[in-house]
Amino acid sequence: MKTSYLQVDASNPEPEKIAAAVRIIKAGELVAFPTETVYGLGADAFQPEAVAKIFRAKGRPAEHPLLVHISRPRQIECLAKEIPAGAEKLMQQFWPGPLSLILPAVDQVPAIVRGGRGGVGLRMPDHPVALALIDGAGPLAAPSANLYGRPSPTCAQHVRQDLDGRIALVLDAGATGSGLESTLVDFSVMPARVLRWGGVRPEELEACLGEILSGPAFDAEKSYRTRVKVVLSADQEDFRNQQNELIRSGQPWGRVDLESTGMPTEPCLGRSFKLKLSRRGDNLYAILREAEGKNLETLLFAPLDVRTVGQALIDRLHRAAPQKRV
Numbered sequence: 001m002k003t004s005y006l007q008v009d010a011s012n013p014e015p016e017k018i019a020a021a022v023r024i025i026k027a028g029e030l031v032a033f034p035t036e037t038v039y040g041l042g043a044d045a046f047q048p049e050a051v052a053k054i055f056r057a058k059g060r061p062a063e064h065p066l067l068v069h070i071s072r073p074r075q076i077e078c079l080a081k082e083i084p085a086g087a088e089k090l091m092q093q094f095w096p097g098p099l100s101l102i103l104p105a106v107d108q109v110p111a112i113v114r115g116g117r118g119g120v121g122l123r124m125p126d127h128p129v130a131l132a133l134i135d136g137a138g139p140l141a142a143p144s145a146n147l148y149g150r151p152s153p154t155c156a157q158h159v160r161q162d163l164d165g166r167i168a169l170v171l172d173a174g175a176t177g178s179g180l181e182s183t184l185v186d187f188s189v190m191p192a193r194v195l196r197w198g199g200v201r202p203e204e205l206e207a208c209l210g211e212i213l214s215g216p217a218f219d220a221e222k223s224y225r226t227r228v229k230v231v232l233s234a235d236q237e238d239f240r241n242q243q244n245e246l247i248r249s250g251q252p253w254g255r256v257d258l259e260s261t262g263m264p265t266e267p268c269l270g271r272s273f274k275l276k277l278s279r280r281g282d283n284l285y286a287i288l289r290e291a292e293g294k295n296l297e298t299l300l301f302a303p304l305d306v307r308t309v310g311q312a313l314i315d316r317l318h319r320a321a322p323q324k325r326v
Contacts (some may be wrong), residue, residue, distance in 0.1 A: 003164050005156060010034065010173035013129045021171055022136035025050075029168035030057060032145035032159045033133050035125035036177040037098050037199055038152040038285070039159050040069065041167065042133070042140035045079075048110040051141045055112075057166040060148040065115030066141040067100050067123050067182075071134035079120050079139060081106050086209055087187040093208045096126035098182040098199020105188075113141050119188030129173045144181065145170075149225035151285040151320070154179045158289055179282030180312050185213065197312040215311070223319050228254075228291045230321035233303045242300050246270065253298040254291050258309070271296060277309055284316055 008017050021031050025042060028050040032041050041057065043050040045068045055062055068079060073091070076083065080103035083091070087101050105120035114120055125131065134140055144152040147162040156172035163170075183198035185205070194205070194215045206212050233239035246253045247270075254271035271294060273287045291299045301321075306314045 001165055001168065003160075003167055004169045005160070005172055006169060008129050008171045008173045011128055013132045013171075013173070015132075017171070018129075018132045018136055021133055021169055024168050025133075025137040025140070028053075030054060030166075031133070032153075032156075032163065032167060032170040033130055033142075034156075034171065034173040034176050035069075035127045035130045036096075037125070037181050038154055038176055038179065039145040039156070039170075040125075040130070040140075040142035041145035041163070042069065042137075042142040044137060045113055045139040045141040046108070046110065048112050051110060051112050053167075054141065054143065057163055058143065058146070058148045060143065062112070063115050065117055065119075065121060066113050066143050067121040067184075068109075068113060069123050069125055069130065069134055069140045069142045071124065071131045073124075075139050076103075076122065079106060079109055079122060080104060084187045084190075084192070086192055087185075089208055090185065090205070091124075094200055094204075095124040096131070097124070098126070098178055098180075099123065100182045100184045100196075100198075102184070102186040102188045102195070117188075119186065121184065123182055127173075127177075129171055133171070147225075149223075151224050151226065151288045152181060154282075154285050158285070161289070175286075177282065179285060180316060183312070197310075197315050199312070202311055216315075224288070226288055226292065226320060228288065228296050229298045230288070230317070231298060231300045232317060232321045233301060235303050239300070239303055246298055246300060251297045252295060253300065254294070254296045256287060256299060256301045258302050258304070270300075273299075275301075275309075284313065284320075288320060 100121050100123040102119040102121045109120045145159045146153050153159045155175045159170050178199050181198045183200040184196040194213050256273045259274045259276050276283045
């Protein structure tokens with residue numbers, strides 16, 4: 001399959017380009033599109049054969065459920081049996097935005113979308129291109145537009161690296177916003193619980209709901225498959241020791257310092273990267289992919305504090321470096 005790439009205005013997507021993408025979706029093919037977090041890979045949520053192509057393109061296990069992206073609240077009616085009160089509060093506060101909610105599914109939602117489960121995950125992205133595409137095509141089953149286990153794509157070039165020749169179209173609207181996936185809260189069980197930390201922080205959920213939701217445990221099976229080894233430092237002494245060892249090894253390596261910490265950093269004898277804490281580490285995936293592109297063997301991260309970088313970013317770093325957790 002030849003993959004087409006169509007540049008789209010991120011703020012005011014051209015109607016004719018959206019219409020072309022809608023036709024491809026309706027024909028049962030896959031379209032990658034930008035959201036405010038990462039690029040998604042969309043298929044018509046009510047065409048099981050089209051949804052199956054997502055699993056084949058990504059190499060994703062068939063039992064893993066998919067999120068369904070919507071553009072308007074009224075679309076929930078054809079997907080969910082009910083909206084629990086807590087979920088309603090979160091929708092009003094954070095939609096459109098980086099929050100996904102699992103609700104009890106209606107029978108019409110294909111089993112392949114639900115992964116055989118009783119709930120369906122819903123998200124309303126905060127991106128003009130995504131919303132325009134969903135307005136035209138209807139609800140889209142859409143995981144991130146990358147090979148299974150790879151860092152999520154934050155630009156069309158990342159999609160090309162993983163899925164070129166596997167999907168029909170990429171809507172290229174430039175780099176995405178937050179760069180980390182949405183927070184995922186499961187309301188198909190009681191009490192509700194967080195399955196993934198993301199763009200909505202724990203304290204924001206607590207302020208909205210008036211309660212603390214239990215969070216996910218680290219799952220080593222969800223580790224990223226990267227060609228660069230990621231090393232996390234426990235403290236400044238460990239950071240210096242790890243750096244000295246990399247210098248002695250003579251291997252190509254890079255160092256990731258934290259942006260806007262107010263602390264001076266020593267000169268780096270390897271490649272140097274800055275993790276953008278000012279925007280919740282939105283360039284983490286871009287750093288991982290750039291390091292791979294430069295054929296680095298190791299990427300050493302400066303010491304991290306969850307109170308500074310946030311739970312979502314810590315979670316992603318643990319997935320990148322499952323052998324060493326801080």
